[in-house]
Structure formats: C-alpha cells, structure tokens
Amino acid sequence: MSYPSEGTLQRAIAFAAALGIGVAAYIAIAESGGGSPVCLAGSHGCATVAESSYSHVAGVNIAVFGIVAYCLLLASAFFADDLARFGGFLVALGGFGYSVFLTYIELFKIEAVCQWCAASAILMTILFLLAATRLIAYAGTAETLPDRA
Amino acid sequence: MNSEDRRTHMLQLAAGAAFLAVAVVLVLIVVSASSSGDGGDTKLEGVPEVNRRLAGIPQHGMVLGDPSAPVEVLEFADLQCPYCKAFTEDQLPPIIENQIKKGEVKLAFHNFTIIGEQSLPAGAAALAAGAQGRGWNFVELFYKNQGNENSGYADDEFLRAIAKGAGVSDMAEWNEERQKVTAEVEATTAEAQELGFAGTPSLAIKGPGTAGLEPIEAQSTGDLEAAIEAAG
Numbered sequence: 001m002s003y004p005s006e007g008t009l010q011r012a013i014a015f016a017a018a019l020g021i022g023v024a025a026y027i028a029i030a031e032s033g034g035g036s037p038v039c040l041a042g043s044h045g046c047a048t049v050a051e052s053s054y055s056h057v058a059g060v061n062i063a064v065f066g067i068v069a070y071c072l073l074l075a076s077a078f079f080a081d082d083l084a085r086f087g088g089f090l091v092a093l094g095g096f097g098y099s100v101f102l103t104y105i106e107l108f109k110i111e112a113v114c115q116w117c118a119a120s121a122i123l124m125t126i127l128f129l130l131a132a133t134r135l136i137a138y139a140g141t142a143e144t145l146p147d148r149a
Numbered sequence: 150m151n152s153e154d155r156r157t158h159m160l161q162l163a164a165g166a167a168f169l170a171v172a173v174v175l176v177l178i179v180v181s182a183s184s185s186g187d188g189g190d191t192k193l194e195g196v197p198e199v200n201r202r203l204a205g206i207p208q209h210g211m212v213l214g215d216p217s218a219p220v221e222v223l224e225f226a227d228l229q230c231p232y233c234k235a236f237t238e239d240q241l242p243p244i245i246e247n248q249i250k251k252g253e254v255k256l257a258f259h260n261f262t263i264i265g266e267q268s269l270p271a272g273a274a275a276l277a278a279g280a281q282g283r284g285w286n287f288v289e290l291f292y293k294n295q296g297n298e299n300s301g302y303a304d305d306e307f308l309r310a311i312a313k314g315a316g317v318s319d320m321a322e323w324n325e326e327r328q329k330v331t332a333e334v335e336a337t338t339a340e341a342q343e344l345g346f347a348g349t350p351s352l353a354i355k356g357p358g359t360a361g362l363e364p365i366e367a368q369s370t371g372d373l374e375a376a377i378e379a380a381g
Contacts (some may be wrong), residue, residue, distance in 0.1 A: 048197070086162070093306045096170075097170040097171070101178060104181070107184070112201055132163075135160070139159040139160055139163075140156025141156075
C-alpha cells in the first residue's frame with residue numbers, strides 16, 4: 001500500500017494541530033469570563049454546551065485539555081522518530097476517543113450541538129487518521145529515512 | 150531489537166492502546182447513558198428544553214434579564230402552585246423572548262410560600278440555585294416536573310435532582326447555601342402579604358412610569374405587556 005511521505009503527513013499534522021489550537025483557545029477564552037463561544041446562525045447550542053456540567057473536568061475547562069493535546073500533536077510533527085510517531089498516535093487516539101464521547105454527550109445528554117466543539121472533534125478525527133497512518137507507515141524506520149512511500 | 154522487531158512491537162502496543170481506548174469510550178457512554186443525568190434516581194422532564202430556552206440570558210440571583218433594564222416585574226410565587234406553573238409556562242415565554250432578551254425588562258422571582266410545608270425548602274433551594282446563576286433554570290424545571298400540591302413529591306431527592314438538572318455546578322455549595330436562605334424566603338413571603346397579595350402568582354412592577362412598586366393584574370400575556378409598556 002502506498003502512503004504519503006512522512007514529511008507530507010508531518011506538515012498535515014502540524015496544520016491541523018495549529019487549527020485545533022486556535023479553535024480550542026477560542027472556546028477557552030470565550031468561556032473564561034463565564035460566557036460562551038458564539039454559535040453561527042443564532043444557535044444557542046454553544047451556550048447550552050458551555051453551561052452544562054460536562055464543559056469542565058475537575059474544575060478545568062475541557063478546552064484547556066484540548067489546547068494541551070493539540071500542542072503535543074504540533075510538537076510531534078516537528079520530529080521524525082518513533083517517539084514522535086507513537087506519542088503523537090497516543091495523544092491523537094486519546095483526543096479522538098474523548099471527542100467521540102463528548103459528541104455523544106452533546107447529541108444525547110445535553111441535546112445541543114456547539115459548532116466549535118464539532119469543529120474540534122472533526123480536527124481531532126483528522127489528526128487521529130493522520131497520526132495512525134504515520135505510525136503504520138513509518139514505525140521503526142530510521143530518522144534519516146523518513147520517506148518510505 | 151532490530152527495526153522490524155521495534156516496528157512490530159510498536160504496532161502491537163498501538164493496537165492495544167486503540168482497543169483500550171474503544172473500551173474506555175464504550176464504558177463512559179454506557180455509564181453516562183445509565184445515569185439519568187438529572188440527579189439521583191429522579192427522572193426529570195424538560196432538562197434540555199429549559200436550559201436551552203434560558204441559555205444566554207443574564208441571571209443575577211433570582212433576577213432574569215439585564216440588571217440595568219428600566220422595568221422590573223416581580224413575580225411572587227409558590228413553586229408548588231399550579232397557577233404559577235401555568236403563568237410561567239403560558240404567559241412568560243413571549244415576554245422572555247422579546248422584552249427580556251432585548252434588555253427592556255428584568256423579571257424577579259420572589260417566593261410567596263403559601264401552599265404547604267415543602268414550599269419553604271423548595272423556595273430556599275431555588276434561591277441557592279440562584280446564587281450560582283441557575284435560579285430561573287431551577288424554577289422552570291421545578292414547574293416542568295411539578296406534582297400535585299402537598300403530595301410530598303418535593304422532597305430532598307427531588308430538589309437535588311432539579312438543582313442538578315438546572316445546571317447547578319457546585320452541589321455542595323448549593324446544599325450549604327439553601328440552609329442559610331430560609332429567612333429570605335420568609336421575608337419575601339412577608340413582603341407579598343404587606344403588598345396585600347393573597348394568592349399566587351401575584352405580580353408587581355416598577356419602572357420610570359410607576360410610583361414605586363405597584364401591584365398589577367395580568368390575566369394574559371397581553372395584560373403583562375400593557376403593564377410593562379405603561380411602566381417603561
């Protein structure tokens with residue numbers, strides 16, 4: 001099976017992670033003053049989700065955890081070794097799994113969808129696919145031989 | 150370990166981690182689905198609906214709406230009162246959607262506990278929710294799940310479920326606060342009696358067009374809108 005070059009995957013991961021940092025930072029900043037992100041088309045979904053008990057874990061806004069995860073993924077894109085490949089995969093896996101859970105909570109418990117949270121979930125899904133592809137294609141290869149495609 | 154062994158080992162670890170992640174997410178979803186999400190074993194109606202309707206509207210204590218709104222409507226009510234439920238669910242929504250969201254009016258809930266002995270702790274529980282910015286969520290959710298007067302439904306478990314469903318984030322603080330505010334519930338009940346009110350819900354209004362706090366009769370949304378217009 002043919003894979004994109006590792007460099008291409010690294011750049012894609014860096015781009016998606018940078019977007020994710022922006023989205024998560026906006027959510028965290030918007031909620032920091034007791035407010036909520038602005039949903040498009042006048043939807044109240046963002047406010048409903050922000051005000052739910054699921055928006056915080058141990059008193060910390062979950063967007064803050066998102067920022068940390070995206071930063072780690074961004075960092076993993078700057079290295080072409082097994083630690084970056086495997087570490088990036090684990091972070092993306094955790095982020096993707098938690099995004100699935102949060103999307104379930106939005107749809108079936110809170111019954112409101114925050115567009116910014118959905119954007120973050122989509123980005124985390126893309127990052128998981130990129131990190132998994134990178135790991136499968138390039139795990140065990142030497143740093144000096146990043147292009148195995 | 151050569152590179153092929155390292156690769157195999159790493160992919161095995163990744164597969165294990167993925168399997169673990171799937172298991173954890175499934176457990177989280179199953180646990181979440183099996184809990185009511187509304188608090189305790191009490192199943193509540195209307196949690197998302199109430200919280201969605203009030204989302205984005207400022208709340209300060211038991212006052213709904215912009216604190217600087219020129220006109221204030223005071224509702225003296227008993228949470229166990231079915232007429233108060235009807236007033237809140239039938240007459241108030243257009244006022245909330247229009248005048249309150251526009252910042253023209255603020256609406257204050259004042260306890261006027263006349264139905265029975267569970268009205269006082271229920272009113273105090275509402276005030277404690279108000280201390281966390283969820284007072285009107287509590288009031289509306291209580292009405293959504295209101296039982297028959299003095300049937301004993303408004304017990305501690307019910308109040309806890311309402312508070313959780315209303316989005317009270319610190320239940321320990323809420324529990325502590327509600328013990329402290331019973332005097333406030335009694336004070337607003339006394340205030341209602343001083344205003345000459347004998348039943349619930351009773352309404353009063355104040356604004357630039359009124360001479361202080363004036364009792365009003367509002368049998369319909371139109372009556373209330375007219376009173377707001379005159380007070381503004």
